[in-house]
Amino acid sequence: MRTQSRRRPRATLAAAAAGTLLAPLLSGCWVGAGGAGSGGDSINVLMVNNPQMVELQKLAPHFTEETGIKVNFTVLPENDVRDKISQDFANQAGQYDVATLSNYEIPIYARNDWLKEMDSYVAKDPAYDEQDVLGPMRESLTGDDGKLYGQPFYGESSFLMYRKDIFEKEGLTMPAHPTWQQVADLAARVDGAEPDMKGICLRGLPGWGEVMAPLTTVVNTFGGTWFDKDWNARLDSPEWEKATKFYVDLVREHGESGAAQAGFAECLNNMTQGNVAMWYDATSAAGSLESADSPVKGKVGYAPAPVERTESSGWLYTWAWGIQEASRNPDKAWQFVSWASSKQYEQLVGDEVGWSDVPAGKRASTYANPDYRAEAAAFQEMTKEAIEGARPNDPGVQPRPAPGIQFVGIPEFTDLGTKVSQEISAAIAGRQSVESALSKSQSLAEKISEEYEGR
DSSP: OOOOOOOOOHHHHHHHHHHTOOSOOOOOEEOSSTTSOOBTTEEEEEEEOOHHHHHHHHHHHHHHHHHOOEEEEEEEOHHHHHHHHHHHHHTTOOSOSEEEEETTHHHHHHHTTOBOOOHHHHHTOGGGOGGGBOHHHHHHTBOTTSOBOOEEEEEEOEEEEEEHHHHHHTTOOOOSSOBHHHHHHHHHHHTTSSTTOBSBBOOOSSSTTTTHHHHHHHHHHTTOOSBOTTOOBOTTSHHHHHHHHHHHHHHHHHBOTTGGGOOHHHHHHHHHTTSBSEEEEETTHHHHHTSTTOTTTTTEEEEEOOBSSSSOOOOOEEEEEEEBTTOSOHHHHHHHHHHHTSHHHHHHHHHHTOGGGSOOSSBGGGGGOHHHHHHTTTTHHHHHHHHHHOOTTSOSSSOOSSOOSSSOSSTTHHHHHHHHHHHHHHHHTTSSOHHHHHHHHHHHHHHHHHHHTTO
């Protein structure tokens, strides 16, 4: 059951959210008139620059042709897009009608009245087929009031990707259910298997949604937790230290070059270009690895997220569409959301790009589609199993005070997670010890403990 934080006045929450933002953003890819404000027959969409989103941007003229609605896209890297969305939605500035939000933000944004509820739109749009959306996805995008506030573009868990050909050449076998210690041993053995090839890629880039996502799943399965059930901060626990030392040592000894600045995009590039033999990350990456123009298509094997003390450790995540409450064009915004999350859009991607590139992980019908099953055979079943096996309310070995596998479902986590990530990344870069990083991180987490104590 979702644990709710004490409700604070909307103005206070908006100020708090805005106060955690980084400096004004100066970079990004602008298409159309994304900053000019929507109205008439146009809408503004702010989204992350993941490969499936970039593909949607290319296919958007089909939507405009069908509806007459022009879409102005602003596309930014993950950390930057989160800051820009938070600023615009917290202030209800209305500059963007639609934004990509995750299952972390949507329940919190809904609680603060920053989003349009979508039940009324779904009721009038039976072709959208809401019941086809996988149950874990629907649940994760539902507010405290039981209403839907987002629609998934794609869903994901996490798993281990590895080069089958390299393993075969080295006489190695990936266990059906690997432990992290087995992964570390394998990383050492495939490190240098080809010139300039490293054993594994693990995120090291600062950001609560970057390095902290995979690291928190490692912490969970090693027996650690951000907070115990009474909101006591536990980043100084032996379990946290063991997990973090393991992660930092593994990436420093057998990980990619420049690990402290490597996030999802950099690891995807490293795996695609043959610079690493393994990669633990989002299941959504498989579509890119198996795309028609991928140099490693057909060479990659997939295994469940590695574990230590838990039966599973994969995360549950969706990049979803949210409509800003202050949108000037909410009905047209829904038309875009409906199109971008529909079965018809998946068919369009399958026909024009390839079925392995379909933004999957959200609809049951996708996994019954023979075209998708054939082209995504390497990873589709394991992806579905990982999503269905994720345990957002019980991801570790002890009770938790808030939901979340790779995050803690409270508003303060964006700031806390980002600050802790900077300490961890500094340890990966060799600028400080893990002990020092966790000591500073514990102090940061204790401030949150004081806020939530007794709730």
